Amino acid sequence: MFPRYFYYVDLALRSFRRNRVLTGLMVVAIALGIGASMTTLTVLYLLSGDPLPGKSETIYAVQLDSHGPEGYRPGEEPDTQLTRFDAETLLRARRADRQAMMSGGNVAIEPKRAGLDPFYADARYTSADFFPMFEVPFAQGAGWSAAEDAGRARIAVISSELNEKLFGGENGVGRTIRLEQSEFRVVGVLGRWRPTPHFYDLNTGSYGEAEQVFVPFSTARELDFSRSGTMNCWSETEGEPEGPNAPCSWIQFWVQLGSRDQASAYRDYLVSYSEQQRKAGRFTRPPNVRLRDVMQWLDARHVVPSDVRLQTWLAFGFLMVCLLNTIGLLLAKFLRRSQEIGVRRALGASRRAVFTQFLVEAGTVGLVGGILGLGLAWLGLWAVRHQPTEYAALAHLDLYMLGATFVLAIASSLLAGLLPAWRACQVTPALQLKSQ
C-alpha cells in the first residue's frame, strides 16, 4: 500500500515539473493562506495558552463580594481582588492545600556594585506558598516559610536577570540587596520563569514579564512599599487604603485544591465566611463568591485581546479564499490530464486509485505550500514582534505550531483537492481514448 503512495508522490512531483506556473500559483495561494492563518493562530495560541500546564486545574482564584450596598445587582460579578482583611483571614484559616495573597509593586534598588546606578524594579509582595503553589523554578536557594511571613523577615527572592545584574551571575543566595533603603537577604534566585499569561495578577498587565523581586507581603506592608495595580474602595477610609481594615480591594488571593470535592468544600467555606461577615456587619450583600481555576479565570477575564481573535477569524477567511482559488486551479490542472486519466483507467487504475493519486498530488501541493507558508508565518511573527504590544516578544513558533503548520497546510489542500480529485476519477476513459 505504502509503495503506491510513494509512486503517487513521484507522479505529483513530475506533474509539478510539467505545469510549473499553475503549480506555482497553487503553492503561492496555499502559502499565503497558511502564512496568514498560522501567524494569527500562533499569536492566539500563545496568548490563550495554559500558564501552568498540568496543574492549572488545581489552582483557583478566590473572589468575594465585600462591597457596600450601593449599586447592588443580584448575581453580578464580584470584585476580582480581596480586601486585606479578608485575604489575611483566609490565609490564616489555611482551608486549602496551599494559599497565597499578593500584590504588585515597585521597589527602588540601590546596587552595591560599582558603576551601577539605583533603579526601579517590578516587585511582588506575597506569602510563602506562592512559590510551591505556582511551581516557580529556582536556580539557587528557595522561597521562604510561613514563619518568615509572620516574622516580617527582611528576605527576598530575585530573578536570574536581577541576579546577573547585581551579582554578575554568581550565586546571590545569602548576599544582601538594598530595597527602598532597607537591607534584604537574598534567599532564592529564580530560574527562567515567565508564566504566560501573567495569570496571577492581570492588573499589572496580562502578558508582562514576571517580577524581578519577591518579598513577604507582611514585610512590604511594614516598610510601606509602594504598590501598583488597581484598587477599588467603596467607602471612606480611616488611614491608608492599604490598611488592615480599609474597605478597599487590592489583593489577589489564590488557593491550591487537589480535587473537585475540595474545591466544592472550599466554595462552601467561602459562602459560609461571607454569611459570617454579613452577620458581623462587614459585608452588606448576600454571599456572592467565585472560585475559578486558572483557565476559567483567564476566560472570565477575557485575557486574549478581542482584536487577536478577530484577526484569526479574518486570516482563516483569507485561507478559505485561497483554498477556493486552489480548487479552481486544481480542477483546471487535473481535467487537463483527462487523456492520462483515460489511459491509466484502461491500464487497470480503478476510480479509487485515480482519486487517491490526485488527492496525493493535492496533498503534495499543500506540503510545499506549507513549507513556503511556514516562511511567511515566520515573517509575520517577526512583524508582530516589532509591534508595540505587550505580547510582542512572545510571538515565536514553537515545535507544536511548526507541526500544526504542516497539518493545516496538508489538511487544507486535501480538502481543496477533494472535488477536483472526484471529478478526475469520474472521467470516462472510453471518451478520452476515442478522442485522441
Add this chain to the structure above:
Amino acid sequence: MLTMQDVSKVYRTEMVQTHALRGLDIHVREGEFLAVTGPSGSGKTTFLNIAGLLEDFSAGRYQLDGVDVKGLGDEARSRLRNEKIGFIFQSFNLIADLNLYDNIDVPLRYRGMSRSDRKRRIEGALERVGLASRMKHYPAELSGGQQQRAAIARAVAGDPRLLLADEPTGNLDSQMAREVMEILEQLNAQGATVVIVTHDPELAARAQRNVHIVDGVATDLEPAPTLLRPVRQPSNPAHAGR
C-alpha cells in the same frame, strides 16, 4: 475467451437515443486472431470499449475468460482489465512525461508487483519489441512506429490473455504498420488472443477470422457457444480464469 450474447448499447441524451450496438453476438476463442471491421459509426469502437470493460452495456451478457462481467463493481472490473486485457490504441496513448520504462511500468504498478518483478517484465517487454536500448527515452523522442511498439510492450508486459487493438496501424506508414502487425502476429503465435478493430481490409485479411459490424449488429459470425454452462463467478475476480 470472450463471449458476447445479445449485447446492446444505447447512448441517451435528453433529446435523442443512439443505438450503438443492437443485440451483438460475438465469440472469440482462446488464442484466436480476430479482426473486427465495419464502416465508421458501425459500433466497432463501442464493441472494443465494452470488451475492454471501459464501458458498460445496456443489455445482454458478456463473459470474459469465463467471468460474467455484468454487475461487477469498478474495483473488480479494473482488476480484471489490468490482469487479463492489454490495450493498443491508434494514437499510442503513451503518457508524455513518463519515459518508456515508466510508461510500461503503469499497468504493473496497479497490479502491485514487486520492483524486481516489474523490472524483469519491463525489460523483457521492451526486448520483445526491439526497444530495449530506448527505455529511458520519452515518447516525444521516438518515431510513430517506435511509439506504437512501446505501446505494445506496455500492453503485453503484464502477460494479458487478451489484446485489444483499436486501429493499431492507423497512424503509421506502411513499413511501420507491417512491423507492428508482425509483432501482433508473433504475440498471437505465443498464445495471446488478439482482437483488432480496423478499417483496413489488408490488415483484416491477415487475421484468422473476420467479424463485420454494421449498424451495431455483427455479421459473418461463426456459431457462438451456448452460455448455459455454469458461469464462474470467483469471489476475487482478479484471479478468475487463471
